[in-house]
Amino acid sequence: MDGTTSSNLTGDLAGTLEELRSRGLFKRERILTGPQDAVIHTRLADGTIREVVNFCANNYLGLANHPGVIRAASQAMERFGFGYASVRFICGTSELHRELESRMSAFLGTEEAILYAAAFDANGGVFEPLLDERDAIISDALNHASIIDGVRLCKAQRYRYAHADLTDLETQLRAARDAGSRYRLIATDGVFSMDGDIAPLPGIVELARKYDALVMVDDCHATGYLGPTGRGTAEHFGLQGKIDIITTTFGKALGGASGGCVGGRREIVEMLRQRSRPYLFSNTLAPAVAGGTLRALQIVEEEPERCRRPLELARRFRERLSAEGLDLLPGETAIVPVMVYDEVQALEMAERLLERGVYVIGFAFPVVPRGKARIRVQLSAAHTTEQVDRAADAFIAVARDQAL
Ligand SMILES: Cc1ncc(COP(=O)(O)O)c(C=O)c1O
Structure with a gap:
């Protein structure tokens, strides 16, 4: 190995890392000392443990530490063991895996x-086994x-449309069709993770029909x-059964x-089983995860009020902050982006909120565009109304302190 090349690389990396630190953009991972839940415990730099209310997990239904899910996971582990030590097509398929798929x-x-x-x-x-250079993905x-990344790994022609913009989507679809593409596939998030908005699926499905796209x-x-x-975005719009791939x-x-x-359609899924590289060349899901997830699905079916809870809490939180003039991206999902714009101010705001017992994260470039830094607040069925109200109070107070 060439020692000079290696030390040049590490020298360059050290410089870039130092620049991130000096700009306040270096990501540090907070250590939790227990399970993920509405209230979590985190170890601070001085070694003390702080209890905070957590508003940055994707634990929308509060099932991450649910006793029924934990029991189902441990029962699955008792029955099927800790690991399956195989990819699916060799000897990594259990009854649990098939049950979860169905x-x-x-x-x-x-x-x-x-x-x-x-x-x-x-x-x-998902893309590479289904499409090739004769096809187009409009993303x-x-x-x-x-x-x-999935689109990059596929040989299909790439088209990009402005976020949630149906006029631009139509322009790109027309361009893809006029370029003679064989198959066209529109790819979109259902709910966008950083903006919390919902894709305009009815318009997308209509355009897909018009331009013969998936x-x-x-x-x-x-x-x-x-x-x-x-059941997700398709159900939200009454479009279940109309989406080709989820x-x-x-x-x-x-x-x-x-x-x-x-x-997706049977033939699509069968082809993925034959050709999809992360499926073919990676270990099967752990039995405990399959068993716990099956129980989580059962809870969703048995407790529809649990599904509504994060949306109700998000509405309440939004109303409190908007009434006090804080700048939020509009939306109706469990993700509430509080816009700060300045990257350093956003990270500072998250620190100050932590001091008040509210755990959130400031997001800056490259996770969001430059100059669009924000705090993303995620509501969960695990939160109490009182916890949400206290978080709203803390946001309002810190925004005032920082003159935002
Ligand atoms: C929109 C979206 N797609 C895919 C993923 C990846 O999910 P997973 O954590 O299961 O890999 C995430 C996770 O952050 C996501 O937000």
């Missing part, structure tokens, strides 16, 4: 579903990084709580462990 496809309103170790892998592996500009929705931030029975995660509302899936 429950997920029924839940999403698709013909079939296939599990992945993460939704990141689902998005990374929303704010789509999640995993969709962007529609793929990444519903990671919607599955479990959006729509009358928590990808989603088990790492957020559905218990928050890990794993994801793709739901």
